[in-house]
Amino acid sequence: MQVFLAVAQTGSVSAAARRLHLATSRISERVRELESELGVSLLDRSTRPATLTAAGEALLPRARAIVAEFELVETMFRTARTPPVRVGMRSLPTEFRESLVEHTIRPAIGRSALSLRPLDSHQQLESLRSRDLELGLVWTELREDGELEQLPLLEERFLVAVPDTPRFHRLERVGPEDLVGLRLATNIDPWTFPDVLHPYLAMVPLVDRINAAVEDGLAMLLSDGTHCSFLPAAWHDHSHFSAPHGERVLLRPLQDPQPAIVTYLTWRRDRREEAPIRRVVDRAHRQFPRPVGR
Known part of the structure; x- marks a missing residue:
């Protein structure tokens, strides 16, 4: 979901890779995995910058909520040992x-x-x-x-x-x-x-x-x-x-x-x-x- 949000916000796999400090191939792989799991296409790759499909637009607010909730849980249980x-x-x-x-x-x-x-x-x-x-x-x-x-x-x-x-x-x-x-x-x-x-x-x-x-x-x-x-x-x-x-x-x-x-x-x-x-x-x-x- 974090990868999907980064691509949606930047409109570019390479820009998302720079933001998340990952290889562009890894970003593309993660998006394809998500699309395969959901059985839909999330990105219209024929446009520059890439745009969201109708399914991608529907997923966007839910992805934000999932990531925000995960970050909240992570904050709650993060210890001072780091x-x-x-x-x-x-x-x-x-x-x-x-x-x-x-x-x-x-x-x-x-x-x-x-x-x-x-x-x-x-x-x-x-x-x-x-x-x-x-x-x-x-x-x-x-x-x-x-x-x-x-x-x-x-x-x-x-x-x-x-x-x-x-x-x-x-x-x-x-x-x-x-x-x-x-x-x-x-x-x-x-x-x-x-x-x-x-x-x-x-x-x-x-x-x-x-x-x-x-x-x-x-x-x-x-x-x-x-x-x-x-x-x-x-x-x-x-x-x-x-x-x-x-x-x-x-x-x-x-x-x-x-x-x-x-x-x-x-x-x-x-x-x-x-x-x-x-x-x-x-x-x-x-x-x-x-x-x-x-």
Whole structure:
């Protein structure tokens, strides 16, 4: 009945196969089996898209009721023994994170519980290797890694926040050497930043870590004129640099070629065919033929 509904709703065996993560031959086989059991033809296959016959139209509301009732029963007796799908999540733009979770991950894992784990890239990679995560969203690109696989999802450009002084007013772009003498303000371990930022980090060895729970903590620290910080350029909400602190902070692009920071969906190679992981990865491959640019 689920297969019949998918074909009826999409008008296509191939589209139904993609929706249900089954082979097209299996979809066709199931529909033929149902037609054989009922002794009627349910689909007019001479049309594109396929349309329902009179018998198919009569079956449609009953099929919906049967599937809905089955799902209700399944929900009633589902136990907590089903392990959740654990996904590591680094800091991401809010709208991208919400879209990724709601349109890519949740539809793919179906009725499995989803557990999002806020971890930096290094912690995620360790947890993936130890099987404490099913999937991760990391900044670290893995080259020729025999254990983990990746798919790039998001490409971001970064700005640097610097003191509003004549020294930085003269610069249209900021290079690593321009940061000498400043301290780095950040609420994460700076060495979990992608490798492309490491030439900049090498010039600011003194770091002041900010408690992320302190509202406007970054703005307050930057306003003293001795700190810098790295911010994603596409995160439009830089209102925390407005008055009374904003007049002492400049946002400048990094030196050309501007480093592109990529977020990768990451998983263990030997777990690729596990049902929740396979469905998320397959769906992500379809939705992200190339990384989204920000």
